[in-house]
Amino acid sequence: MRPTVHDIAAAAGVSLATVDRVLNQRPGVRHVTREKVETAIRELGYIRDLAAANLAKGRTYPLVFILPASDNSFMHGLNAEIRQAILRSPAERTDIRTIEVPAFDPAALVSVLDELSRGKPCGIAMVATDAPEVRAIVDRLVRDGFPIVTLVSDLTGSLRHHYAGVDNIAAGRTAARLLGRFLGPRKGDVAVLAGSMVVRDHRERLEGFTSVMAEEFPDLAILPVLEGRDDPEVAHRLVADSLKNAGIVGVYSLGAGTRGLIRALKEKAVDRTLTVIAHELTVHTRAALIDHTIDAILNQDAGHEVRSAIRVLKAKADGLAVIEAQERIRLDIFLKDNLP
Amino acid sequence: MRPTVHDIAAAAGVSLATVDRVLNQRPGVRHVTREKVETAIRELGYIRDLAAANLAKGRTYPLVFILPASDNSFMHGLNAEIRQAILRSPAERTDIRTIEVPAFDPAALVSVLDELSRGKPCGIAMVATDAPEVRAIVDRLVRDGFPIVTLVSDLTGSLRHHYAGVDNIAAGRTAARLLGRFLGPRKGDVAVLAGSMVVRDHRERLEGFTSVMAEEFPDLAILPVLEGRDDPEVAHRLVADSLKNAGIVGVYSLGAGTRGLIRALKEKAVDRTLTVIAHELTVHTRAALIDHTIDAILNQDAGHEVRSAIRVLKAKADGLAVIEAQERIRLDIFLKDNLP
C-alpha cells in the first residue's frame, strides 16, 4: 500500500498536525522539524492522494477559455468541444467559462486578461493574438501564479506554460511537400490563400510553406498571397480572380473559411488539373475532399486541443507533470481514405 | 452543489442505508421503495462521486495486457509505453500486469485467457490473434463481465468492448493513394512487403492497398506479396531479390521489421527513383525518412493506444461512457516535415 500522512508522521516522529503543516506549507514549524518531515516524505516515497485531497477541500478547477469572436467553422467546432467539456465538468471537477473577444484585437484581449487577473480562475486557455502588450500581461499573470496555456495560436517568447496547438511551421512545410510531390514533374504557379498575415499561425504556415517550396520545388512559383480574412465571400472573389491565370497548377489554403475557395474551384472545375491542399476539416472541406476538389486536408483536432488544455491547466494548478506525448497536438493529414 | 446520497435520502423519504442498498444493488429493498429512490436519483440528477467511492472502497483497477512475444521495434515501443503507464499507476489507481504469449499462436492465447478468467482482473487488453477459438473465449469472458479491449490488432465479430488501434483497411488505402499520387504519371511495378498474411492487420492493409490501386492507379501493377515474417534478414533478402526487377517504381512495406527493407533500398540507392511508403515510426524508419530513403511513414501511436486502452477499460469497469473521439486511434502520416 502506498504510504499515507499517518505513515509520514510515524516515520518522522511527529504528529499528524505537523505533517499537515509541512505538506500544506502552513507556518509554525521549526526548520529542523520541517526537514525531518521532508526526509520522511522522500524516503517513504509519499505522494499525496489528489482525489482525497480534492474531496476534502471540495475543490473545483475554475477555468476560463478566451476565444476570438470569429464566425468560421473551425471556431464553431472549438466552441462545441468546449461545450462538451462543460458537460463533463461534474466528473472532472472543472468549472469552465468562455469569454469571446473581438478577433485580431490585442487591446480587447489585454483588458479581458487584466479583468481576469483580479478574479480567481485557476487556469486560463486563450487563443493568443500575437502582440507585445499581450505578451506583457501574460507574463505578468504567469508570474502571479496563474497557469496559462495558449490554444490554436501560440504566443512565443512569452512565459505561457504550454501551447495546445499544432506546429504551424511544420504544417506549412508539410503542405508544401505534399503539393510538390503530388504535382510531380509539373511546373507552374501556386496560389496561396491566407486569412490574415497579422495572425501568427498563418504567418508561420506561410513561412514553412515557402521555405520548402524554395528549397525543394524550384519549378513551382508562389504567387502573391491572397488575404481572404477568413471570409468566404472575399476568398471566393480573390480565388476566382486569381484562377484566371492559366499557369496555376496548385493552391494552398492555409486559413479558415474555405467555403469561398471551394466554390471558386468548382466554378473553374471544367478544365481542372489543379492540386489543392487546405486546412481544417469541416463539413465543407470534407465534402470537397471526397469529390476530389481538394486533394489533402491538414487538420488540428479541436477536441484534442480543448481536452489537452484542460488537462494541462489542471496539472499546472496542482503542480503536477504532464504527459508530454499525450499533450502534443499532431498535424492530421487527411486524404479521402483516412477520414474519421 | 451537486446532490449527494444525503439529498437522495431526504428526497425519497428513506434512510441513507436504503439509498446505499439501491445504489450498490444490495438486496433487502422492496420494489416500490427502490423505485422511489431511483426516481429521486433521476430527478435530482445524482451522479455518484467516483473519486469518493474509490477512496471509500480502496479500489484499484487490476488490468492485464497480453502481448505477442515479437522482437520488433514496434512491440518494444508498446512495451515501453506500458511501463510508462505502470509508473503512473499510483495516481491512476491501476495495477497493470503484462503477459507475453508466443506470436501467431491462438492456442497459447486461449489458454492464457482461460487462466485469467479464473482470476479477478477488472480489465484485459490484448493484441488479438484472429482465430475462431480466440473469438469464442473472448465472447465467453465478455459475457462473464470482463471488460476486454483489443489492441493494435482487432478481433472483428467478437464481443470485445473496444478496439484500440488504427483502421488498417484505411491505412492500406491511404498508402496506395500516397504512392499513386507521389508517382504521378509514372508507370511500373509496385513491390509489397508484409510480415505475414495470417495476421489480420496485415491482411487488411493489403486489402485496402490493392483496392485503391486497382480503382485509381491502373498503370501501377502490384507484384506478388513478399512475406518477410517481420524479420529484418528475411526482408532484406526478399527485397534485394525483388529489386533486380528494373520495372519497380514503388514499394509499400506494411509490416514491422523494416530494417531489412531499408538496408536493401540503400544498397540499391545508386540509381534510385523509387517511391517508398512504410509503416511504423521507429529510429530506423525515422532516419530513412529524413535521408529520403522512405517517402512517407504511416504510424500508429503506441502511447495513445496504451493510454486509450487503460481509459476504456477503467470506464467499462465502472460502467461509464467513453469519449469516442478521444479514443479513436488515428493513422498518423509522417513526411520528413512533420516528424514529432
Next chain:
DNA sequence: CCAAACTTGATGTACGTAAATCAAAAAATC
C-alpha cells in the same frame, strides 16, 4: 527570570461514499 512568541501535539470535523451492525418496523406465512 518572566512574559511574549513560537512550535508542537492532540483531537475533532469535514468531504462523499461504502459497508457493516443491530434494532425496529412492516409484510408475508401459516
Next chain:
DNA sequence: GATTTTTTGATTTACGTACATCAAGTTTGG
C-alpha cells in the same frame, strides 16, 4: 393472531486528506 421473513432505519467506522482549535511545550527577548 402469532411467527417468521423481509424490509427499513439509525448509527458507526473507514478511506486519505484538509483545516481548525486548544492546550502544552519550547524558545526567545527584554
